[in-house]
Amino acid sequence: MKQKFQCVFEGVAEAGSPTLLNQIYTELFITVGGTTEVLNQHEVTQIEWKPDRPETSIRCEDIFKPLPGRNELIRTAMTKGVAGIGKTVLTKKFTLDWAEGKANQDIHFVFPFPFRELNVLKEKKFSLVELLYHFFLEAKEAGICRFEDFKVLFIFDGLDECRLPLDFHNNEILTDIKEPASLDVLLTNLIRGNLLPSARLWITTRPAAASQVPPECIDVVTEIRGFTDPQKEKYFRKRFRDKEQANRIISHIKTSQSLHIMCHIPVFCWITATVLEDVLKSRERLELPKTLTKMHIHFLVVQSKMKKIKYDGGAETDSHWSPENIKMIVSLGKLAFEQLQKGNFIFYESDLTECGIDIRAASVYSGMLTQIFKEAGGLYQDKVFCFVHLSVQEFLAALHVHLTFMNSGINLLSDVKARPRVPKSTVLHIPSKVIQLYQSAVVKALKSPNGHLDLFLRFLLGLSLQSNQTPLQGLLTEARGGTKMNGMVAKYIKKLIRKTLSPERSINLFHCLNELNDNSLTEEIQQYLHSGGPSTDELSPSQWSALGFILLSSGKDLDVFDLKEYSMSEEAFLRLLPVFKLSKKALLSGCNLSERSCKALALVLSSPASNLKVLDLSNNDLQDSGVQLLSAGLESPHCILESLCQWFECTIRHFFRLQANQCVFKHHQLSEQPWISRNMTTQDLLSYFLNNYTVNLSGCRITEKGCISLASTLKSNPSHLRDLDLSYNNPGDSGVKLLSPGPQNPNWRLDTLRVDHCGWQRLTRGLRKYGCEPDLDPNTANTNLKLSDNKRKVTAVQQRQPYPDHPDRFGCVQLLCRSALTGRRYWEVEWAGWVSIGVAYRGIGRENNAACRLGRNHQSWSLKCSDAGYSVWHDNREKVLSVPPTSKRVAVYVDRPAGTLSFYRVSSDTLVHLHTFSTTFTEALHPGFLFSSIEFSR
Numbered sequence: 049m050k051q052k053f054q055c056v057f058e059g060v061a062e063a064g065s066p067t068l069l070n071q072i073y074t075e076l077f078i079t080v081g082g083t084t085e086v087l088n089q090h091e092v093t094q095i096e097w098k099p100d101r102p103e104t105s106i107r108c109e110d111i112f113k114p115l116p117g118r119n120e121l122i123r124t125a126m127t128k129g130v131a132g133i134g135k136t137v138l139t140k141k142f143t144l145d146w147a148e149g150k151a152n153q154d155i156h157f158v159f160p161f162p163f164r165e166l167n168v169l170k171e172k173k174f175s176l177v178e179l180l181y182h183f184f185l186e187a188k189e190a191g192i193c194r195f196e197d198f199k200v201l202f203i204f205d206g207l208d209e210c211r212l213p214l215d216f217h218n219n220e221i222l223t224d225i226k227e228p229a230s231l232d233v234l235l236t237n238l239i240r241g242n243l244l245p246s247a248r249l250w251i252t253t254r255p256a257a258a259s260q261v262p263p264e265c266i267d268v269v270t271e272i273r274g275f276t277d278p279q280k281e282k283y284f285r286k287r288f289r290d291k292e293q294a295n296r297i298i299s300h301i302k303t304s305q306s307l308h309i310m311c312h313i314p315v316f317c318w319i320t321a322t323v324l325e326d327v328l329k330s331r332e333r334l335e336l337p338k339t340l341t342k343m344h345i346h347f348l349v350v351q352s353k354m355k356k357i358k359y360d361g362g363a364e365t366d367s368h369w370s371p372e373n374i375k376m377i378v379s380l381g382k383l384a385f386e387q388l389q390k391g392n393f394i395f396y397e398s399d400l401t402e403c404g405i406d407i408r409a410a411s412v413y414s415g416m417l418t419q420i421f422k423e424a425g426g427l428y429q430d431k432v433f434c435f436v437h438l439s440v441q442e443f444l445a446a447l448h449v450h451l452t453f454m455n456s457g458i459n460l461l462s463d464v465k466a467r468p469r470v471p472k473s474t475v476l477h478i479p480s481k482v483i484q485l486y487q488s489a490v491v492k493a494l495k496s497p498n499g500h501l502d503l504f505l506r507f508l509l510g511l512s513l514q515s516n517q518t519p520l521q522g523l524l525t526e527a528r529g530g531t532k533m534n535g536m537v538a539k540y541i542k543k544l545i546r547k548t549l550s551p552e553r554s555i556n557l558f559h560c561l562n563e564l565n566d567n568s569l570t571e572e573i574q575q576y577l578h579s580g581g582p583s584t585d586e587l588s589p590s591q592w593s594a595l596g597f598i599l600l601s602s603g604k605d606l607d608v609f610d611l612k613e614y615s616m617s618e619e620a621f622l623r624l625l626p627v628f629k630l631s632k633k634a635l636l637s638g639c640n641l642s643e644r645s646c647k648a649l650a651l652v653l654s655s656p657a658s659n660l661k662v663l664d665l666s667n668n669d670l671q672d673s674g675v676q677l678l679s680a681g682l683e684s685p686h687c688i689l690e691s692l693c694q695w696f697e698c699t700i701r702h703f704f705r706l707q708a709n710q711c712v713f714k715h716h717q718l719s720e721q722p723w724i725s726r727n728m729t730t731q732d733l734l735s736y737f738l739n740n741y742t743v744n745l746s747g748c749r750i751t752e753k754g755c756i757s758l759a760s761t762l763k764s765n766p767s768h769l770r771d772l773d774l775s776y777n778n779p780g781d782s783g784v785k786l787l788s789p790g791p792q793n794p795n796w797r798l799d800t801l802r803v804d805h806c807g808w809q810r811l812t813r814g815l816r817k818y819g820c821e822p823d824l825d826p827n828t829a830n831t832n833l834k835l836s837d838n839k840r841k842v843t844a845v846q847q848r849q850p851y852p853d854h855p856d857r858f859g860c861v862q863l864l865c866r867s868a869l870t871g872r873r874y875w876e877v878e879w880a881g882w883v884s885i886g887v888a889y890r891g892i893g894r895e896n897n898a899a900c901r902l903g904r905n906h907q908s909w910s911l912k913c914s915d916a917g918y919s920v921w922h923d924n925r926e927k928v929l930s931v932p933p934t935s936k937r938v939a940v941y942v943d944r945p946a947g948t949l950s951f952y953r954v955s956s957d958t959l960v961h962l963h964t965f966s967t968t969f970t971e972a973l974h975p976g977f978l979f980s981s982i983e984f985s986r
């Protein structure tokens with residue numbers, strides 16, 4: 049075992065020449081939790097274990113250790129992870145550590161089975177013991193047969209590559225390890241625990257295939273999330289022993305944000321290392337690859353160059369697309385595609401010959417194809433082959449389909465019989481034919497139950513970009529495609545995303561849009577999360593990180609991070625932290641954030657990479673404890689925050705402006721500020737704010753308890769505080785007394801203590817603490833509007849109401865509320881039919897013409913609601929919103945001093961943000977309602 053697992057084959061220069069696993073192995077970030085489920089929620093029972101948040105990470109050797117706080121033994125573990133994230137390498141490292149006596153020594157036998165190798169036994173019958181003997185001759189030779197007496201671990205790597213039906217529901221029950229059965233029956237019984245229940249099982253898979261195993265068979269799900277930033281660096285340092293070279297490569301990677309992000313996937317680190325080694329050597333100034341396809345194209349270019357120079361005796365200046373190379377790539381592409389379609393990842397010599405590949409030449413081309421020899425004899429008397437990594441097979445398969453279409457006009461994805469033999473020049477100029485190629489690829493990929501064409505699809509779409517075709521010129525007769533065509537394909541994909549697909553599938557389609565350089569990708573993701581898509585809880589951590597990854601690599605300007613645009617939930621915030629991290633301005637107002645987010649925020653603020661300058665945290669439930677955590681981040685020398693809008697709703701911008709470059713502030717100006725010392729505690733900092741600036745603690749759910757600590761903070765320092773805003777809290781009489789200037793507080797110089805709008809209702813979380821009940825004004829009501837007796841309901845009716853004439857009465861079918869809105873106000877409206885809900889200045893025109901309607905002038909703002917959808921109106925300009933009107937309740941929130949008016953859809957008590965107007969309100973505002981004059985509704 050030691051011998052077998054100490055090497056990995058990574059497509060190094062010489063065929064089959066190995067790299068020592070321990071030399072390159074870099075720790076991976078693995079989290080515990082998640083589900084095996086990828087299809088619709090209701091179809092599969094969720095496994096009951098919920099991930100502990102923030103995520104629990106575990107080490108490779110601890111996969112089978114009981115989870116903290118749970119003593120149950122883990123029989124079956126499943127490790128999920130996207131392509132190239134390191135699943136196979138992880139299982140190898142686990143096995144090697146065990147074989148070397150470093151870990152898991154309680155296990156007596158480890159039997160690793162790559163699914164791709166089991167596939168070839170599909171037709172045969174074995175007993176479990178025979179299967180073990182077949183693959184592990186040592187066990188047979190040692191005469192071990194009572195496996196139930198030992199602690200045995202089976203590792204099944206690559207469930208996504210499994211071509212057995214795994215029919216858990218209909219396969220017969222098998223309990224005898226000596227009874228022969230088909231491999232499918234053997235495996236399903238082993239996994240169900242009927243066969244050898246004492247064994248432990250470890251299954252690895254790409255996420256899309258995880259659901260092939262019923263969730264109740266899995267005790268724990270772990271996810272490989274790839275390399276963290278320090279791990280990426282470690283990887284390159286291990287890879288390049290020469291310190292100088294490692295430094296150059298690392299700093300090079302850091303220059304491209306998306307490349308740096310992409311390197312969280314180990315296989316990219318490996319490809320990047322191979323590509324960059326070459327890029328940095330060459331004198332050409334190559335643009336760094338930023339997408340999956342680009343990366344693989346570069347990889348191919350590098351391999352072709354290597355082959356030309358090393359094996360074909362070519363010069364560096366010769367074209368690397370020599371006739372031999374082209375022939376080889378065409379053959380490899382054919383092999384990759386044909387075998388991928390069949391679901392094969394291991395090939396025999398005959399498969400290669402069929403595609404015109406000469407084995408000797410193939411072994412030379414070791415970067416692309418690695419020979420593996422089955423040492424244990426048995427099944428593999430022949431040489432068998434596989435691509436160095438599955439993603440390389442998927443890329444070459446896509447390249448083959450692309451080249452075939454571009455060079456001969458044949459769509460390999462269409463039905464063979466339906467392939468017309470049309471001359472290429474004709475086909476390539478028929479947009480519908482080109483689109484058909486991509487559409488058939490999308491449909492095929494979506495149909496695959498285990499997502500085995502997902503990556504292929506991404507590559508195929510990536511190859512349709514002209515910019516990606518340029519480095520392949522020489523292989524291609526000429527570059528084709530165009531932005532218009534790409535736009536049409538993107539449109540088709542977006543349509544599909546709007547259908548309810550599993551998150552896994554939708555995410556792959558987002559990846560596809562990213563490959564197509566689609567510039568509305570960010571909006572598409574926002575819309576996906578907002579409407580129709582999964583609830584924030586339904587997405588697994590890796591799906592969130594995929595979304596984050598797509599957003600980050602989309603190349604879109606993410607300077608402003610407005611959480612409301614994605615989802616107003618703490619979960620979404622924590623999951624989208626990588627996107628937030630890169631922003632300069634973060635708008636997190638009213639997003640249900642709590643103390644948990646403060647911890648994460650503090651980490652970001654104190655990170656040297658943080659760009660954040662403006663942070664709006666108003667209307668969240670941070671509370672005292674959260675603010676304490678946040679302060680730790682603010683104290684960091686790396687924090688460059690200039691404006692923390694309404695943090696704790698405190699107006700302390702002045703302080704932060706002082707810290708615009710806090711390093712300077714910390715090291716130089718500190719000494720000049722006698723009241724600040726380098727070791728200031730959070731409490732000291734708070735005192736500092738309180739003593740030096742106008743403080744606004746409005747709407748912070750502060751009670752008498754909070755007032756006691758405020759008072760003590762103020763007392764502990766000679767206070768200079770002049771103005772304290774405690775409005776929208778519930779300090780109670782005693783709290784107010786504690787803070788009020790008077791004989792009991794002789795040091796107070798407080799001129800103003802604001803305690804307006806206070807009361808118990810202000811302790812409600814979120815915006816509802818600003819709740820009010822608008823009172824409909826009958827004097828403004830149009831005569832086609834009927835008010836209920838309690839003035840809480842208005843209905844548009846055809847019969848004119850006998851209202852007396854009044855100068856305030858509207859000619860169009862609308863009305864206003866009586867009381868003007870002050871401060872912050874929140875109300876909810878239930879609607880039906882066609883209604884515009886909004887606010888207006890009292891002076892809005894009363895005539896019966898379009899310009900007097902809500903939203904059709906500069907004096908009013910409105911949200912139009914109808915079954916067809918929402919749109920917002922102001923100054924006669926309409927913006928149609930993409931959120932569907934799945935609920936008949938909307939909420940309106942006005943912060944008059946801040947100049948914001950927000951609309952939300954209320955769905956079972958949660959608010960989905962629809963739109964926010966930001967302006968300066970110059971007059972008193974009144975809620976108002978406009979009805980369609982044609983369709984009378986409530």
Ligand SMILES: Nc1ncnc2c1ncn2[C@@H]1O[C@H](COP(=O)(O)OP(=O)(O)OP(=O)(O)O)[C@@H](O)[C@H]1O
Pocket residue numbers: 057058072073074075076129130131132133134135136137138206253254283314315316318437438439
């Ligand atoms: N922990 C690691 N340390 C160093 N290199 C790694 C590590 N994990 C993966 N790699 C590199 O990434 C490549 C791909 O890893 P691996 O084959 O384990 O991915 P995978 O998750 O099994 O992918 P797939 O689902 O496509 O089969 C490896 O060949 C190796 O070069």
